[in-house]
Amino acid sequence: MGFFRDLFSKKVTSETLKAALEGVEKNRKERHLELKKLSIRQNRLVDQAKEARKKRREVELDGLWQEIKHLRMEIGIVQREIKKLNLEAIGLKRYIWGLERLEKENNREGIRTLLNRIRSSKLDVKLAAHDLKEREYLEELAMTLEEAGLGFEWEDIEEEDPLKEGFLKNLDSIIEAEEAGDKEKAKEKEELLKLRLEEGGEDELLMEEEERKEMET
Known part of the structure; x- marks a missing residue:
C-alpha cells in the first residue's frame, strides 16, 4: 500500500x-x-x-x-x-x-x-x-x-517552508547575541549565515546551532 x-x-x-x-x-x-x-x-x-x-x-x-x-x-x-x-x-x-x-x-x-x-x-x-x-x-x-x-x-x-524556519532561527540567534552585547559573536553568526545563503546550503540553514555542534563531534 x-x-x-x-x-x-x-x-x-x-x-x-x-x-x-x-x-x-x-x-x-x-x-x-x-x-x-x-x-x-x-x-x-x-x-x-x-x-x-x-x-x-x-x-x-x-x-x-x-x-x-x-x-x-x-x-x-x-x-x-x-x-x-x-x-x-x-x-x-x-x-x-x-x-x-x-x-x-x-x-x-x-x-x-x-x-x-x-x-x-x-x-x-x-x-x-x-x-x-x-x-x-x-x-x-x-x-x-x-x-x-x-x-x-x-x-x-x-505554506510549509522549512528553509525559512531555519533561516528565522538563525536570525533569532544573531539578534539574541546582539542584545546580549556580544557584537563579535553576532557578527560571526551573521557572516556564517550569509555564507550558507551564498552557497545554497539548505541543510545547514535547517540545522540549529546545537544540532550542528552535535553532528561535528
Missing part, C-alpha cells in the same frame, strides 16, 4: 491525522540529521582524498573515491526521502485543515466525500514515482479538496 492509502484505509479524524503528522515530522528530522552526518563524512573524505592526491598515494585515493561515490548515492536516497516526507507533511496539514472545517460544520457528507476522494486519489502513485514531481502531487492534492467542496483557501493556511 502507500502512505495515504494505508492511513485512510481505516477510520480517520483530524486527530488521527495530527498523530500521523507528528510521526512524519519526527522522521523528517531524523533524515535531516542523517543527511548532515553523511555530508560531514563526505567532506572529510574529500579532505583525505586531497591529501592522498598531493602525496600521490594512488591506492588510498582509489579507495577514498569509491567511498565518496557510495556516499553520493546514499545522500541522493536520503534527499529523496526528505522530499517525500515534506510532501506528505504538506498533504497532512491540508487534510487536517479540511477535516477540522468539516467536523466543525458537522458535515458528515462532506467528510465522507473527502475521505473517499483521498482513498481513490493518485497521491501515493505521485509519491512513489522515481521522478518525484512536486507540482503534479500538489495539483492532485488540491483536486481532492475541491471535489469535497473545499476550494482550498491558500491564505487560510501557512
